Amino acid sequence: MSQxxxxxxxxxxxxxxxxxxxxxxxxxxxxxLGRGGAPMTxxxxxxxxxxxxxxxxxxxxxxVDEGLxxxxxxxxxxxxxxxxxxxxxxxxxxxxxxxLVQPVLDKLSSAANVTAIGVEVAGGDHMVVLALSRSxxxxxxxxxxxxxxxxLISATGRLVAAFTDLTDKELERRFKALRWDQAPEFAAWKAxxxxxxxxxxxxxxxxxxxxxxxxxxxxxxxxxxMTHSLVAAGLAEQLDDARAHALAKDLQAEAHTLSQLLAARx
Numbered sequence: 001m002s003q004x005x006x007x008x009x010x011x012x013x014x015x016x017x018x019x020x021x022x023x024x025x026x027x028x029x030x031x032x033l034g035r036g037g038a039p040m041t042x043x044x045x046x047x048x049x050x051x052x053x054x055x056x057x058x059x060x061x062x063x064v065d066e067g068l069x070x071x072x073x074x075x076x077x078x079x080x081x082x083x084x085x086x087x088x089x090x091x092x093x094x095x096x097x098x099x100l101v102q103p104v105l106d107k108l109s110s111a112a113n114v115t116a117i118g119v120e121v122a123g124g125d126h127m128v129v130l131a132l133s134r135s136x137x138x139x140x141x142x143x144x145x146x147x148x149x150x151x152l153i154s155a156t157g158r159l160v161a162a163f164t165d166l167t168d169k170e171l172e173r174r175f176k177a178l179r180w181d182q183a184p185e186f187a188a189w190k191a192x193x194x195x196x197x198x199x200x201x202x203x204x205x206x207x208x209x210x211x212x213x214x215x216x217x218x219x220x221x222x223x224x225x226m227t228h229s230l231v232a233a234g235l236a237e238q239l240d241d242a243r244a245h246a247l248a249k250d251l252q253a254e255a256h257t258l259s260q261l262l263a264a265r266x
Contacts, residue, residue: 039077109133114234154208155216162196163226181210201248
């Protein structure tokens with residue numbers, strides 16, 4: 001990947017976003033409550049987020065008033081409110097991807113006995129699961145609709161890196177912050193990223209999750225930019241190289257059709 005100048009990198013990153021502490025803290029609280037599942041006390045929330053208790057309380061009161069968070073008046077514990085469902089439904093309904101991809105995932109999952117996932121690339125920092133179909137294999141990925149992952153992790157991360165304008169230096173910085181079961185060397189990972197441009201798909205065997213193969217292909221928009229990805233995950237003992245590469249070809253065919261359908265609706 002060619003290096004770009006600081007001016008080019010800044011332009012590619014878009015306009016500078018000024019931090020708004022109250023918004024950042026509100027989002028952090030919502031993500032914490034969504035990630036943990038169990039209701040939390042004010043003290044637990046403020047400590048986990050290293051937030052001043054009074055500030056945390058003020059934000060929680062606003063979130064409760066807006067219906068995004070609810071509080072049990074008996075236990076004084078906070079959890080996500082039903083108002084989040086309205087927001088989530090609006091996001092899903094505004095995008096045709098979840099509806100279009102679900103039957104594709106169901107077919108792939110059934111045919112290859114893999115967990116099939118449809119994700120959206122959310123900027124350059126994260127990817128978000130919008131749809132999935134679980135396999136009957138005796139393992140379970142810790143993933144649900146709405147799960148967020150670092151943009152450069154696993155097989156999908158190699159795709160994101162291949163379609164990004166980030167410099168090698170920035171890629172390496174972000175790569176070092178990732179958490180893997182068996183982390184590859186950056187040079188080997190970078191070689192995989194280069195191969196993505198040639199092959200049009202990516203594969204992670206035992207790196208992200210030991211004993212699991214993850215295959216991913218890009219879904220491109222009319223400007224040939226990656227907006228989504230189709231991902232399949234299965235046990236390494238069931239997905240040898242031949243089966244994994246055949247699965248990648250099936251994913252590519254489905255992704256090509258999805259790209260055309262999404263372009264027609266945009």
